[in-house]
Amino acid sequence: GLPRAVGCANGTDALMLILRGMGIGPGCTVATVSHTAVATVAAIEMAGATPLLLDIDPETYTMDADELAAVLEEPPPGLRPIRAAIPVHIYGQACDLGPMLEACRAADVRLIEDCAQAHGAAWQGQRLGTLGDAAAFSLYPTKNLGALGDGGILATADAELADRIAAIRQYGWKRRYISDMQGVNSRLDEIQAAILRVKLQHLDAQNARRQQIAAAYDAAIAGTGLTAPVRRPGCEHVFHLYVLRHPERDAIMAALKAQGIGTGIHYPVPVHEQPAYEGRVALGPADCDETSRAAREVFSLPMYPELTDEQVERVCTALRAL
Numbered sequence: 001g002l003p004r005a006v007g008c009a010n011g012t013d014a015l016m017l018i019l020r021g022m023g024i025g026p027g028c029t030v031a032t033v034s035h036t037a038v039a040t041v042a043a044i045e046m047a048g049a050t051p052l053l054l055d056i057d058p059e060t061y062t063m064d065a066d067e068l069a070a071v072l073e074e075p076p077p078g079l080r081p082i083r084a085a086i087p088v089h090i091y092g093q094a095c096d097l098g099p100m101l102e103a104c105r106a107a108d109v110r111l112i113e114d115c116a117q118a119h120g121a122a123w124q125g126q127r128l129g130t131l132g133d134a135a136a137f138s139l140y141p142t143k144n145l146g147a148l149g150d151g152g153i154l155a156t157a158d159a160e161l162a163d164r165i166a167a168i169r170q171y172g173w174k175r176r177y178i179s180d181m182q183g184v185n186s187r188l189d190e191i192q193a194a195i196l197r198v199k200l201q202h203l204d205a206q207n208a209r210r211q212q213i214a215a216a217y218d219a220a221i222a223g224t225g226l227t228a229p230v231r232r233p234g235c236e237h238v239f240h241l242y243v244l245r246h247p248e249r250d251a252i253m254a255a256l257k258a259q260g261i262g263t264g265i266h267y268p269v270p271v272h273e274q275p276a277y278e279g280r281v282a283l284g285p286a287d288c289d290e291t292s293r294a295a296r297e298v299f300s301l302p303m304y305p306e307l308t309d310e311q312v313e314r315v316c317t318a319l320r321a322l
């Protein structure tokens, strides 16, 4: 639904290119979350900006909209000006975009959607990626829309921004062999693009299959004491991941493993607790407490559209026996 999209090498580059295209870099702060793939934070640092990590809402695991509004109104002392916010539509579900858009507009801060896990999802009937100033998608093989190798794409309604980014993506060229600005090489490989054009036609059907699997899991865990994914009202969740929560997570994962069912943790160590970032990266006033708690309690069930009904039923049987 957006007029412009620019392919690039991966999702991390898509975020970095958006920031560079907006002129956000050294001397700027960018607010995001610690509960994300480390790529979100890496992209901010690649652009030369300073990340500010905010906490999450413990029900949906997305950025705490109140904390974002608070830091935009009263930035934590000692920080360079906040120029952008990158909320992450984690696990395939929209952030609380209403108040976020309002807070960013009021503070003249760009809102960049990290859609790397939310291809095809919607907020109040509008596709994710169309609500902020720009959106970044990863096309890594495991994503809802994945290539056969790495890939990324960014989308925006701002034609000038798209032109600038298209130049930065390839050596700063607008004209062949003439670099009008500092650029990088982050092309989307053409073989991957050809594969993606075909796979894009199957995205909605594959998301529908993910939703069907999620509904089966929901029914199976009713009464087990596990916390099911909470759907934000009015939003379409595309279940990049199906994430459960329980204080005794490790024991439950072990019980499932004994039945031959693999699980994962997304993510076991929040960005602000990672060796590369701990003590170095700025945190919001909430100190990412809910983020740290979630990292100790969440785990993910098998979730991809190719799962057969028999496989889903096997997972459900194991869940019911917990």
Ligand SMILES: *Cc1c(COP(=O)(O)O)cnc(C)c1O
Pocket (backbone or CB within 6 Å): 010, 011, 012, 013, 036, 037, 039, 040, 088, 114, 116, 117, 138, 139, 140, 150, 151, 152
């Ligand atoms: C996968 C992912 C990225 C990065 O994408 P790459 O293609 O691996 O660079 C960024 N943000 C989130 C939330 C992701 O899940």
